[in-house]
Amino acid sequence: MPAIAMRLSRFGYLMGLYAENYQRLQRVFGLPEMACDHLVSVIDDGLDLHLQLIERHRYTLELRLTYGLRDPLTGQPDPSAFVRVYRDARMAEVSHCYAGRRWQDVLGLDASAGTIVGHRLRMNVFLSKWLQHLGDLGHSPFTLRAGRAEELEAGLLLQTA
Numbered sequence: 001m002p003a004i005a006m007r008l009s010r011f012g013y014l015m016g017l018y019a020e021n022y023q024r025l026q027r028v029f030g031l032p033e034m035a036c037d038h039l040v041s042v043i044d045d046g047l048d049l050h051l052q053l054i055e056r057h058r059y060t061l062e063l064r065l066t067y068g069l070r071d072p073l074t075g076q077p078d079p080s081a082f083v084r085v086y087r088d089a090r091m092a093e094v095s096h097c098y099a100g101r102r103w104q105d106v107l108g109l110d111a112s113a114g115t116i117v118g119h120r121l122r123m124n125v126f127l128s129k130w131l132q133h134l135g136d137l138g139h140s141p142f143t144l145r146a147g148r149a150e151e152l153e154a155g156l157l158l159q160t161a
Contacts, residue, residue, distance in 0.1 A: 014117065021091070027135060029144065037052065038050065039051040047069075050066050050068050050147065065127075
């Protein structure tokens, strides 16, 4: 009987990325225990990483992860990723991110389903690689401290001055 090679669909691969991103977030930041609305991870590279809790629900967290650098053209924090963490399913997905451009600018407003899935794959691969990089740099639950939203805004203001 010949062996049948299983091929993972793009959707299946995306679901695997969600699980991997949850594990990386857990490893780097210990998210399910997130006690305050704004955390700052400080290491000796000069780039403070801001982790903002946007919303907390029974089984989900809505977060924004950013260095607080501004895109000189748009004024948006760049890079930044908005992450939805499903604590019960142990998955984390990028709902949208900003790395130079918004999704509307990249895809247009009438994108096909295949185009949207492809974009979601790229965003979640970006998050996976970014989290791996952050862990490699030394970010961890031990580098986190409570922060304030004003710190992020002040840092963003310094970048534009």
